[in-house]
Amino acid sequence: MNIVKLFHLNALVVLFFIFSTLFFRWADIPSSFFLLDFFAKSFVVMTLLFSFYLYKRFSPAKILVSIVLVIYSCGWLYLAKTESITLFNYAVGGVNSNSMYPTLRIGDYLVYKKKGKNEKVKRGNIVSTTVVNQSGNGFVDIDKRVAGVPDDFIFVCDYDVFINSVSFYDNHKELANCLHVEKFKLSENSYYLLGDNKFSSYDSRFFGSIELLNIDYLIVYKVAPNSEVTYF
Incomplete structure (x- = not known):
């Protein structure tokens, strides 16, 4: 295969993956598990059909075509899965603690959406941020629920928290025993x-309120080990 044909091969493959990326973003596919599942299956079919076309067009160099397709496919899938912050504004992660039990359980997979620069979060949203760890010598990523929003009055009694005089947790101790x-009061842009x-969560009771600009992601949905999908 001469240089011109090699250039044409690479150009076609690059255009194929650019189109896939643009469509992935335009349709906001990661926002729905069912769209994502359909796209993954369709992407395999489209890649196979595209491969068949390339084999026909560049028949003398089928091995080289295969190598190029494998390299680009692996790179695209890697970016889609691990670098989605940059390309698609989404990320995938797993639950590794019981701090949000029973809502989130160890073994669940979560789909995160990058929070926009001026995007607000609402009470009840489950968000992700990075805070100083409990030992104070590093940082840890956490997923927590937004309990208090700006101008809320917070009252903490040991492990119990009252937001505007309403208990966040169902069962709480008598206030006289605190x-x-x-x-x-939460200031502007504080959550x-x-x-x-x-009793098993490292949250604002320990590290205080979080500024809006430090909230990185909103959790869109989770997929349980049995493939059950729950949207938030």
Whole structure:
């Protein structure tokens, strides 16, 4: 195969993956598990048909065509799965703690959507951010629920938290028995994050409120080990 044909081969393959990427973004495919599942299957079929076309056009160099397709396919899938922040504004991750139990369970897979620069978050959203870890010598990524929003009044009684006098957790102790108490009002662009599992969550009770600009992602949905999908 001469240089011109090699250039044409690479150009066709690049255009194929650019088109796939643009369509992936335009249709906002990761926002729906069913769209994502359909796209994954369709992408395999489209790649096979495209491969057949290339084999016909560049028949003397089938091995080279195969190598080029494999390299580009692996690179595209790697970017789609691990570098989706840059290309698609989405990311995929797994649950590795019980801090959001029973909403999120170990073994669940989560789809994260990158929060827009000026995008607000709402009470009840499950978001992702990075905070200083409990030992204070590093950082940790956490997924928590937005419990308090700007101008809310927060009252902390040991492990229990009251938002505007309403308990975040279903069961709470008598206020007269509090050993540790905090009272404050959330300032503008400050959010109070809590885990659904009251006694097993490292959250705003420990590190305080989080600024909006430090919230990185919103969790769109989860996929359980049995393939059950739950949207948030």
